[in-house]
Amino acid sequence: MALTKKLFVKTYGCQMNVYDSARMADVLAPLGYGPGETPEDADMVILNTCHIREKASEKVFSELGRLRQIKADKDGGLIIAVAGCVAQAEGEEILRRAPFVDIVLGPQTYHRLPEMVAQAARAGGAVLDTEFPIEPKFDFLPDARADGPAAFLSVQEGCDKFCTFCVVPYTRGGEYSRPAPAILAEARKLADQGVVEITLLGQNVNGWHGDGKSFGWLIRQVAKIDGIERIRFTTSHPRDMDDDLIAAHGEVSKLMPFLHLPVQAGSNRMLEAMNRRHDRDFYFGLVEKLRAARPDLALSSDFIVGFPGETDADFADTLDLVRQVGFVQTYSFKYSSRPGTPAAGMPHQVDEAVKEARLAELMDLLQDQTNRFNAHCLGLEMAVVLDRVGKHPGQMIGRSPYMQPVHVDNVAHLAGKLVNVRISEIHPRSLRGEVIHSERIRA
Numbered sequence: 001m002a003l004t005k006k007l008f009v010k011t012y013g014c015q016m017n018v019y020d021s022a023r024m025a026d027v028l029a030p031l032g033y034g035p036g037e038t039p040e041d042a043d044m045v046i047l048n049t050c051h052i053r054e055k056a057s058e059k060v061f062s063e064l065g066r067l068r069q070i071k072a073d074k075d076g077g078l079i080i081a082v083a084g085c086v087a088q089a090e091g092e093e094i095l096r097r098a099p100f101v102d103i104v105l106g107p108q109t110y111h112r113l114p115e116m117v118a119q120a121a122r123a124g125g126a127v128l129d130t131e132f133p134i135e136p137k138f139d140f141l142p143d144a145r146a147d148g149p150a151a152f153l154s155v156q157e158g159c160d161k162f163c164t165f166c167v168v169p170y171t172r173g174g175e176y177s178r179p180a181p182a183i184l185a186e187a188r189k190l191a192d193q194g195v196v197e198i199t200l201l202g203q204n205v206n207g208w209h210g211d212g213k214s215f216g217w218l219i220r221q222v223a224k225i226d227g228i229e230r231i232r233f234t235t236s237h238p239r240d241m242d243d244d245l246i247a248a249h250g251e252v253s254k255l256m257p258f259l260h261l262p263v264q265a266g267s268n269r270m271l272e273a274m275n276r277r278h279d280r281d282f283y284f285g286l287v288e289k290l291r292a293a294r295p296d297l298a299l300s301s302d303f304i305v306g307f308p309g310e311t312d313a314d315f316a317d318t319l320d321l322v323r324q325v326g327f328v329q330t331y332s333f334k335y336s337s338r339p340g341t342p343a344a345g346m347p348h349q350v351d352e353a354v355k356e357a358r359l360a361e362l363m364d365l366l367q368d369q370t371n372r373f374n375a376h377c378l379g380l381e382m383a384v385v386l387d388r389v390g391k392h393p394g395q396m397i398g399r400s401p402y403m404q405p406v407h408v409d410n411v412a413h414l415a416g417k418l419v420n421v422r423i424s425e426i427h428p429r430s431l432r433g434e435v436i437h438s439e440r441i442r443a
């Protein structure tokens with residue numbers, strides 16, 4: 001079918017949303033929608049939203065204000081859809097505050113988008129679909145289309161962990177593992193389209209247990225697919241890091257030596273109040289086992305500062321944990337109170353200024369660790385997937401095994417390839433490399 005209409009998708013939040021945005025574009029292609037560059041030139045706009053922190057959520061409403069004007073300028077000739085986690089959590093509120101929105105859909109119903117578009121055209125009113133349907137959306141999606149050499153593949157969704165600060169169990173629903181045959185078929189199709197690196201995605205990806213199998217087993221199956229040279233996964237929960245998965249880090253050479261394993265805090269009191277279901281010693285134990293399996297493993301984490309009741313001593317425990325473990329790349333956040341979560345009602349909410357100061361101190365320490373790790377990479381040989389076009393003519397940007405962006409000059413002819421580079425310069429947020437083998441190499 002000719003793509004005669006234009007779809008513009010703006011994505012907020014996590015990689016699951018990035019995956020979902022691509023799949024929404026896939027389901028709309030049969031209706032004639034191809035990619036649009038801006039909301040102004042689009043016939044339909046989807047905002048794929050994130051509810052994780054207050055700031056993320058509020059962005060949606062300011063973006064909707066802008067879209068309202070664009071829609072008016074086009075005499076109404078623009079379908080506006082709000083998808084994702086804000087839509088799930090605040091669907092009614094969106095329609096109340098932004099009545100010019102045509103479609104509101106949750107993360108579990110986007111396979112029904114074509115119907116919703118038709119319905120919106122017919123009814124002239126807004127369509128709201130934030131159900132958690134019994135049929136998993138994955139059974140109704142067309143084949144994923146590769147967009148470059150690196151691809152995301154959702155294998156697991158939702159969460160049953162109920163950390164007391166987090167909205168995900170409410171916005172994404174209960175834990176669901178996709179069946180292995182469907183995942184492996186999708187991975188093979190991506191490989192056929194030239195994908196060399198797959199990132200397996202899930203809110204609790206290592207809790208995947210499709211067909212009674214373990215996540216370590218799934219990784220070994222993906223590793224058998226010809227053409228797939230690199231495997232990553234995110235996000236893992238420490239509690240679901242079982243021995244088989246730890247062993248896979250030592251045995252599966254395609255599995256990259258980089259693991260995002262969020263710990264959130266270093267104080268046992270806070271970990272308990274957060275309902276993280278493990279203490280700091282458990283985390284130290286995991287790190288030790290992982291490094292025994294894969295000595296060059298680099299670790300990454302998320303942190304929350306200023307969780308209700310967090311004292312200076314608790315925060316000092318976080319700094320201490322960071323010093324003991326050593327992380328190469330991290331995300332740190334000020335605790336943000338989310339409606340409907342248990343932590344929102346907890347006493348001793350921490351002062352904004354205290355949160356601010358703790359965040360700055362933690363980020364300094366973490367940045368130090370990142371810098372040291374980057375400095376240690378100078379002169380090393382690394383395999384890089386050249387998946388993005390750089391700013392300068394002929395320049396490409398790739399990812400190192402440790403997720404560092406690596407700029408490489410004069411390699412336009414190697415776009416999309418996995419190449420070996422030697423790291424020649426270290427910059428605060430990226431590395432530079434020179435190609436040493438232009439032949440495509442194995443991971």
Ligand code: SAH
Pocket residue numbers: 052053165166167168203204235236237262264302303304333334335336337338
């Ligand atoms: N499933 C992942 C996290 C998904 S949310 C896990 O268990 O680690 C991504 C990150 O957002 C979290 O790791 C946490 O650090 C942060 N986050 C979640 N809720 C938050 C809140 N209410 N305030 C601040 N940060 C939050």
Ligand code: SF4
Pocket residue numbers: 159160161162163166167168169203204237
């Ligand atoms: Fe949120 Fe905790 Fe589930 Fe992660 S494990 S998605 S932080 S509830």
Ligand code: F3S
Pocket residue numbers: 012013014015016017049050051052084085167168171172203
């Ligand atoms: Fe945000 Fe939803 Fe992902 S709240 S982080 S988009 S699961």
